[in-house]
Amino acid sequence: MIWAFAVAAATILYLALRFRRFQSWVEPALTIVVAIGLVSALLIWLREDRIPKGEPVSGNVATSVILADTVELSDMQATMAQTKTSYRVTGRIANKGASPMQSFRLDVILSDCPGGTCREVGRDDALVLLRVLPGETQDFSTFAVFPGSDFNPVTAPEWDFGVRDVRSAAR
Numbered sequence: 489m490i491w492a493f494a495v496a497a498a499t500i501l502y503l504a505l506r507f508r509r510f511q512s513w514v515e516p517a518l519t520i521v522v523a524i525g526l527v528s529a530l531l532i533w534l535r536e537d538r539i540p541k542g543e544p545v546s547g548n549v550a551t552s553v554i555l556a557d558t559v560e561l562s563d564m565q566a567t568m569a570q571t572k573t574s575y576r577v578t579g580r581i582a583n584k585g586a587s588p589m590q591s592f593r594l595d596v597i598l599s600d601c602p603g604g605t606c607r608e609v610g611r612d613d614a615l616v617l618l619r620v621l622p623g624e625t626q627d628f629s630t631f632a633v634f635p636g637s638d639f640n641p642v643t644a645p646e647w648d649f650g651v652r653d654v655r656s657a658a659r
Contacts, residue, residue, distance in 0.1 A: 554587065555654070560581070560584060562581075566647050573633055575596075575598070577631065584622075589618070589621075589655070590657040592652070592654040592655070595611070596612050599648070606646060609637050610635070
């Protein structure tokens with residue numbers, strides 16, 4: 489739909505450049521096109537608020553939640569990325585459920601534990617889009633960012649990983 493407004497605006501500008509008499513109409517015509525676009529966007533936004541959250545719009549896009557107990561993380565590692573506050577997180581996830589998995593949220597907690605005394609540095613979560621069939625295991629990789637961790641450098645990192653919001657693939 490936005491392309492229609494872009495084409496209309498481009499056409500108006502072309503006509504203004506090509507025909508000298510049309511130049512006096514450019515500003516009002518573009519104002520009308522922008523106003524129609526804004527009204528359309530407002531109507532779409534108001535209409536989307538009426539769709540109940542969490543319910544599928546049609547049967548083809550429905551996803552269901554898989555219990556986090558049916559997936560298992562293994563071989564989890566975190567290595568520093570390009571910046572001092574960013575870490576590359578890699579691991580494997582196993583789908584022990586009965587339906588194919590489409591995505592999950594990985595919760596990452598970084599703590600600094602020098603001498604056995606721990607302080608939490610930060611928390612982050614990442615949405616991992618990965619299709620894993622029942623009974624299979626797949627490698628994954630994502631990034632976790634901990635703003636402010638460069639002010640107090642981490643000397644003895646301890647990691648805690650968790651899984652939530654596991655979604656099954658639509659059938």
